[in-house]
Amino acid sequence: MRRAAPRASSALVACAALAAVLFSSDAWAAGSDASARSFLWIAVIIVAAKLGALVERVRQPVVLGEIVVGVLLGGLALAGFGFVDEIRSDAVVRFLGELGAVVLLFQIGLESNVRSMRRVGPRALSVAAIGVAAPFVLGTYLVGPVLLPGMSFATYLFLGAALTATSVGITGRVFRDAGMLQRPEAQIVLGAAVIDDVLGLVILAVVSSIASKGAVDAAGLGITVLQALGFLAGALALGQAGAPWLNRGFAAINRGAGMKFTVAIALCLAFAYVAHLIGLAPIVGAFAAGLILDEVHFRNFDAPHIRDELIAAVGEADARTRDRVMRVVERHRVRHLEDLVEPVGHFLVPIFFVLAGMQVNLEVLDDPSTVALAAALTAVAIAGKLVSGLAAGSVNRWIVGWGMVPRGEVGLIFAFVGKDLGVLDDQLFSTIVMMVIGTTLITPPLLALLLRRVPKEARALDAARA
Numbered sequence: 001m002r003r004a005a006p007r008a009s010s011a012l013v014a015c016a017a018l019a020a021v022l023f024s025s026d027a028w029a030a031g032s033d034a035s036a037r038s039f040l041w042i043a044v045i046i047v048a049a050k051l052g053a054l055v056e057r058v059r060q061p062v063v064l065g066e067i068v069v070g071v072l073l074g075g076l077a078l079a080g081f082g083f084v085d086e087i088r089s090d091a092v093v094r095f096l097g098e099l100g101a102v103v104l105l106f107q108i109g110l111e112s113n114v115r116s117m118r119r120v121g122p123r124a125l126s127v128a129a130i131g132v133a134a135p136f137v138l139g140t141y142l143v144g145p146v147l148l149p150g151m152s153f154a155t156y157l158f159l160g161a162a163l164t165a166t167s168v169g170i171t172g173r174v175f176r177d178a179g180m181l182q183r184p185e186a187q188i189v190l191g192a193a194v195i196d197d198v199l200g201l202v203i204l205a206v207v208s209s210i211a212s213k214g215a216v217d218a219a220g221l222g223i224t225v226l227q228a229l230g231f232l233a234g235a236l237a238l239g240q241a242g243a244p245w246l247n248r249g250f251a252a253i254n255r256g257a258g259m260k261f262t263v264a265i266a267l268c269l270a271f272a273y274v275a276h277l278i279g280l281a282p283i284v285g286a287f288a289a290g291l292i293l294d295e296v297h298f299r300n301f302d303a304p305h306i307r308d309e310l311i312a313a314v315g316e317a318d319a320r321t322r323d324r325v326m327r328v329v330e331r332h333r334v335r336h337l338e339d340l341v342e343p344v345g346h347f348l349v350p351i352f353f354v355l356a357g358m359q360v361n362l363e364v365l366d367d368p369s370t371v372a373l374a375a376a377l378t379a380v381a382i383a384g385k386l387v388s389g390l391a392a393g394s395v396n397r398w399i400v401g402w403g404m405v406p407r408g409e410v411g412l413i414f415a416f417v418g419k420d421l422g423v424l425d426d427q428l429f430s431t432i433v434m435m436v437i438g439t440t441l442i443t444p445p446l447l448a449l450l451l452r453r454v455p456k457e458a459r460a461l462d463a464a465r466a
Helices: 004-022 025-030 034-058 062-079 083-089 091-111 114-119 121-147 153-162 168-177 184-213 218-251 257-277 282-292 302-314 319-332 337-358 362-366 368-392 397-403 408-420 426-452 456-465
Strands: none
Touching: 034 062, 034 083, 034 091, 034 337, 062 083, 062 337, 062 362, 062 426, 083 091, 083 337, 091 257, 091 282, 091 337, 091 408, 121 153, 121 184, 121 368, 153 184, 153 408, 153 426, 168 184, 168 397, 168 426, 184 218, 184 282, 184 368, 184 397, 184 408, 218 257, 218 282, 257 282, 257 337, 337 408, 362 368, 362 426, 368 397, 368 426, 397 426, 408 426
């Protein structure tokens, strides 16, 4: 650990020296072509994102480090570094950031499935419903009108919507590190977070439609809700029926991992486009695409190909031997969809988070009203999720409530959509990002403290179940 700090410092010094060379006048003149500079901006962002991984040394999620690095990088504009504004306005970088959000929601969908939502039971559903409704109502009808009088109702809606989502990745990491993923509290929180994402995306679709149309009416609201739910239901139904057929067709051409990846990513982008066509956010379509895809749909890809090669290698084999070979192949196969998409996420998703941090205007922090708004928003964000623990039943409700608190990546996506629609200005966008950072920072240590208070007997039982 002592050696790690000097190495990290050396990496920072090396990056600073490289930046000084790249941004010197001669090097800048040599790379004056805008399209060529986009390559440089992408390199700067992904390296900066990896420097943000230093927060893991203090047991904080990487997403927090990426946001903070983005905030610091954006703050360089105040020191006279003009390249920061060019990064923020670069069309290629912005597109990659948007694509990163699509890939992120696709990954979240892949990690979720309809069967999991059915298994979590009514308690998780109740926790999710309260955990979405309470902060949404508080943000829309309390924080917005009281602290921001005179704003449009669409702005209040986006404030409320940004408070609804729960970051299952942050909470799951804490439970896993504590060895308590098998506890009922953990199962409720993780299940509720899945439902939470679906409800949050429906809300995002509704408020985005309201913001783009510029009007709110009961009929239009009902149509928008039905449209969002209809899209998700239709995507699930058509996808579950059509995905196996589609995959069999492409597997007949090539059964390798490359074709498997192509089919998955193509469905993600196609669903994102269809969602956009009917007035929903593209990320809703990406989430639906991930939700419908299952490893069972790709049974015609890797495993049969490997099995045939193994059987050919061992010669003639009876049915029992072939079944045993197939079971071994299935047990040791590692090229799951999540594994195939993960490298793309490693590249694109950090760009989204760093860009989100760069959008924070540090000048607004000079205004006490902005700091007060961020504090109020964070307090409401925490309270709205803590109350959801009341529906958890006969378990530790504090653990469930605090497990629902961190907002993470989905809250940032809500803020970005609102900013792109022109509903959120720099001040409101910055306060939402500060709320995300605040809830992400405060949850891991408090949740870890609550889990440490679980009796040792219960911990031993959880370890035995795992």
